[in-house]
Amino acid sequence: MEQSAVLDEKRDLPVPPVPVETPCFVILEDEVVFNLRQTARLAGGIGRLMPHVKTHRAPWIIEMMIREGVLGFKTATPAEVEIAAEAGARLIVWAYPTANQANIRRVANVARSHDGLRIEAVVDSYEGLHAWQSELASGAGNVGFRVDLDPGLGRTGVPIDEGAIALARAMAVAGHFAGWHVYDGHITDADRAEREVKLARLINAVRKLMADVSAAGLSTDLIAAGSYSFNIWSAEVARWVSTGSFTFSSAQHSSDLGDIGWRIAAYVLSTVVSVGRDTATLDAGSKAVSPDIPVTSRFVGPGPIKMIKEEHAVIGTNSLRVGDYVALTPRHACTAAYLYNRALVRTTAGKWEYRTQLGANR
Incomplete structure (x- = not known):
């Protein structure tokens, strides 16, 4: 038939x-390229994007994004760190906190085996920091740590307060502090005006924290946002925006983010x-x-x-x-x-x- x-x-x-x-x-490769360029335009430039590998898990897409000018990538698992490194990424952020020593060793070994690669791990606890310090005692100077902030999602991250700065200071003493990470995946209103109201409160809280961070002499380099907010976070507050699942888009995006x-x-x-x-x-x-x-x-x-x-x-x-x-x-x-x-x-x-x-x- x-x-x-x-x-x-x-x-x-x-x-x-x-x-x-x-x-x-x-x-559809041409549509993947279109989505990347459209996202870069709305975010304020390709160099500001930090796409998430978990949204596609395809080495050839990482290679294409590098050719287009993407400078850094977020990842969810050690395997994603590995394929991003093999595809030629120079900056990889492992964006899920852990204190699992075996997983940490696997990611640290990627850093050790790739010259010119920078890996940054998201950390939200002293237990996680100590686990990383234990692993890096044997070397891997190209690994940094980012403090994971909880914007109200309630999944990972530390509160946006002085405790976050204390954790950052501990990372700086260890010689590996790289900056900050905040994912606002709980703000998914289809109405942009409603999103902006909620995000304004979060962005103001982060802006105030960064002022205190700067006064403390620490880096304010911040990775923020998701699919629903990447074009709302300003470059004044967030150096990077991680734009979630724009690569393939979806039926949900078609209904909620048609604009x-x-x-x-x-x-x-x-x-x-x-x-x-x-x-x-x-x-x-x-x-x-x-x-x-x-x-x-x-x-x-x-x-x-x-x-x-x-x-x-x-x-x-x-x-x-x-x-x-x-x-x-x-x-x-x-x-x-x-x-x-x-x-x-x-x-x-x-x-x-x-x-x-x-x-x-x-």
Whole structure:
């Protein structure tokens, strides 16, 4: 049976013109480049961006971003630190605090084995600082520490007060203090005016802290922001903005951040394997698309989601046939990309080729 491509009428996602094993993660390289340049323009320049590797986990994307002028990268896991270093990154921030000695040693070894590389670790406790000091006693002068500030997210970080400055002083005494990190991922209002009100309070608190930090003779170098705030933090306060999952964008960005102009740059290609009365069953289940999102919101496709199991999703529709290809736009592209160790890429030259990515390796 000849397979046809079925897309949501509001989107224009090119489906591969050749038979493809599904489910398949598909990346549109030209749209990735567009999203990067659009983000750089809104952030005030490419040199201010610190993209997060966890959002795509693809070495070739890191290499492309370096060619475009990106100077630094955030990472979530030791494996991401490793692939960023191998791709040629010169500044890598491991943005998740830990006191796990084995993980710390793995990241420190990346610093030791790459000349010209600077690694900065985010720290939010004296236990974490001591764990790093213990590891670095045997060398690795190209490692620095950043104090992680809690902006109200309640996940990691120290309060924005004198205690943060005390921790920074301890890092400075150790000879490894590099600056600050604050991620405001809890501020995700679709209305920009509401975001700005909440962010103003946070930015003012950080600005006051940085004034005290400067008076104490410490660096005020700050990495801030996420997808919903990167174009609101001023360069006066934050040297860097880490722009979250702009690389591929997502169905969530399309609905909440349409004014930014990001384009869908990745999706999951699925095949219709069965049809019922007003339903179609796809071969892309919880192991294929955004497992961290509530079931009925995991992707946007040609019909509402009725059910998702490990290997299948059932959507409401009466317009699909068995064998049709269906393009599914993830609600959260980061956790869709994490499920695949290779992606089918439509290159900027218009060719289709498979490229490797990190998949679920940590």
